[in-house]
Amino acid sequence: MPLIDSALLALADPTRRAILARLAKGEATVMELAAPFDMSQPAVSHHLKVLEQAGLITRGRRGTSRPCRLAPDGLADVESWLTGLRAAMESNYDRLDALLAEDDPQQET
Amino acid sequence: MPLIDSALLALADPTRRAILARLAKGEATVMELAAPFDMSQPAVSHHLKVLEQAGLITRGRRGTSRPCRLAPDGLADVESWLTGLRAAMESNYDRLDALLAEDDPQQET
DNA sequence: AATCTATATAAATAAGTTTTTATGTAAAGG
DNA sequence: CCTTTACATAAAAACTTATTTATATAGATT
Numbered sequence: 001m002p003l004i005d006s007a008l009l010a011l012a013d014p015t016r017r018a019i020l021a022r023l024a025k026g027e028a029t030v031m032e033l034a035a036p037f038d039m040s041q042p043a044v045s046h047h048l049k050v051l052e053q054a055g056l057i058t059r060g061r062r063g064t065s066r067p068c069r070l071a072p073d074g075l076a077d078v079e080s081w082l083t084g085l086r087a088a089m090e091s092n093y094d095r096l097d098a099l100l101a102e103d104d105p106q107q108e109t
Numbered sequence: 110m111p112l113i114d115s116a117l118l119a120l121a122d123p124t125r126r127a128i129l130a131r132l133a134k135g136e137a138t139v140m141e142l143a144a145p146f147d148m149s150q151p152a153v154s155h156h157l158k159v160l161e162q163a164g165l166i167t168r169g170r171r172g173t174s175r176p177c178r179l180a181p182d183g184l185a186d187v188e189s190w191l192t193g194l195r196a197a198m199e200s201n202y203d204r205l206d207a208l209l210a211e212d213d214p215q216q217e218t
Numbered sequence: 219a220a221t222c223t224a225t226a227t228a229a230a231t232a233a234g235t236t237t238t239t240a241t242g243t244a245a246a247g248g
Numbered sequence: 249c250c251t252t253t254a255c256a257t258a259a260a261a262a263c264t265t266a267t268t269t270a271t272a273t274a275g276a277t278t
Contacts (some may be wrong), residue, residue: 005121012117013236017190024197026205030255043237045256050235064245064254070198075191081126082188088133089179096135122266139225152267154226159265173224173275 003055004077010054011078015039016047020070023057029065112164113186119163120187124148125156129179132166138174 010016019033034044048068051057056074060067119125128142143153157177160166165183169176 002123005123008117008121009235012114012121014111014114015236020194021197024194025201031253040238041255042239042257046236049256061245064252066255072198075195079191079195082184082191085129085133086184086188088130089181092134118265124266140223148266149268150225151227151269155266158226170275173222175225 004081006050006054007056007074007078010050010056013047013050015044016051019044019047019051020056023068023070027067027069029067031065033068113190115159115163116165116183116187119159119165122156122159124153125160128153128156128160129165132177132179136176136178138176140174142177 011020015037018036022028022033022036030041030045030048033048034041037044048057048059052059054074055071057068058071060069120129124146127145131137131142131145139150139154139157142157143150146153157166157168161168163183164180166177167180169178
């Protein structure tokens with residue numbers, strides 16, 4: 001599956017977004033990440049695997065724990081896709097505006 | 110399901126992203142949207158329903174056809190969540206930079 | 219009214235997701 | 249070495265998604 005697909009799919013889950021939000025404040029272990037959720041540890045481990053495979057986080061090793069951190073440009077593809085769509089939308093509105101202005105100010109909004 | 114969840118889930122499918130990209134260039138009917146894809150019409154109708162329920166498109170009626178267009182601020186929630194995460198990441202980097210600069214330039218990257 | 223056009227809905231299936239419990243593993247500490 | 253700590257993996261159940269074929273519907277055309 002393309003990375004952008006897995007990234008968006010990963011982001012579609014509120015638990016995973018909360019994990020990313022936590023990691024934005026700095027590195028954390030699996031236990032630390034799991035603590036806020038009413039969910040088993042394996043479930044959280046699974047979410048982390050999904051995030052890792054989507055390129056959104058990376059995992060290190062320190063003793064018996066596996067600290068997670070955000071992948072610095074894991075969101076790049078998603079952000080750039082959204083930016084591109086936004087740009088296309090706006091250039092379309094501009095063309096519409098131009099058309100309306102030029103040839104019929106009575107057109108509906 | 111929260112709108113942001115369904116929006117991200119909707120965006121996670123490449124067919125649906127292609128549909129949105131097409132709509133960014135202007136309104137289109139279901140047949141027009143379906144044409145580029147090697148997929149049945151009901152499958153496309155289903156994708157459109159997913160996009161509509163996610164607040165990403167709206168549908169009108171004109172004769173027997175149902176023209177689709179982008180919902181102007183359907184992406185707002187997604188964009189603002191991403192912006193927020195980005196901001197949190199960067200303020201964290203800033204704090205890290207500050208710490209490293211202030212107290213130990215030998216720290217690892 | 220009969221039919222055509224554009225689209226929606228339904229039923230079925232195949233595949234994927236989320237979550238749990240149970241179990242495995244690798245590093246640390248006594 | 250034995251145990252504890254922190255985590256991963258496996259198997260299973262419940263649910264959701266993507267897609268197809270077949271059928272229904274609503275408006276336009278004749």
